[in-house]
Amino acid sequence: MYASKTILFDPTRQAGHPRRRERGFTLLELLVVLAILGLLIGLVAPAALRQLGSAKEKIAHQSIERLAGVLDIYKLDVGTYPSTDQGLQALITRPSGVTRWNGPYLKGEKLPEDPWGRPYVYRSPSQRPGHEYDLLSLGPTGQPGGSGDAAAIFNE
Numbered sequence: 001m002y003a004s005k006t007i008l009f010d011p012t013r014q015a016g017h018p019r020r021r022e023r024g025f026t027l028l029e030l031l032v033v034l035a036i037l038g039l040l041i042g043l044v045a046p047a048a049l050r051q052l053g054s055a056k057e058k059i060a061h062q063s064i065e066r067l068a069g070v071l072d073i074y075k076l077d078v079g080t081y082p083s084t085d086q087g088l089q090a091l092i093t094r095p096s097g098v099t100r101w102n103g104p105y106l107k108g109e110k111l112p113e114d115p116w117g118r119p120y121v122y123r124s125p126s127q128r129p130g131h132e133y134d135l136l137s138l139g140p141t142g143q144p145g146g147s148g149d150a151a152a153i154f155n156e
Contacts, residue, residue: 056115060137060153063112067091067120067135068155070105077102081124081133088122114153118142131155 070091075081078100082090090098091105106112113119114137124133135155138144144152 056140057153059115060139063114064120064135064137064153064155067112071133071135074103074105082122084123088120114138116140116142128154 067088071081074091078098082088082095086095088111089095090101091103092109092111094101094103111119116137116139118138121136121138122133126132126134128134133155137153139152
């Protein structure tokens with residue numbers, strides 16, 4: 001016994017190609033996926049931005065502490081911290097009238113900037129009790145004062 005094959009004519013079928021069922025996404029499915037993505041971005045983006053802001057504050061604190069250590073080495077060599085007029089530039093180039101300068105104390109020709117691209121503020125003597133100098137970043141706003149996330153970041 002031979003099994004017979006019945007071949008029917010299919011006008012949509014091309015010669016030599018098996019029949020495929022083509023199926024795409026419906027508009028409703030695409031809208032559901034977009035809504036889910038929107039919710040995820042809405043929940044994750046604020047947390048990521050908060051982390052970015054706090055990371056810049058941490059970098060500013062670390063940079064200020066590093067500069068404070070360099071200022072302490074300067075004081076060991078010279079005997080005093082640089083004056084406000086001499087500024088942090090005294091860590092790169094010898095101030096006039098300073099004899100025991102052993103610098104440069106920082107690499108490069110340019111003073112470091114805070115994470116927001118502004119120079120650090122240096123004052124000696126300090127305007128705060130219990131400190132010999134003030135070294136600070138004006139924070140994200142670039143304005144003195146402020147509170148919370150907008151507050152200036154001082155040396156400890």
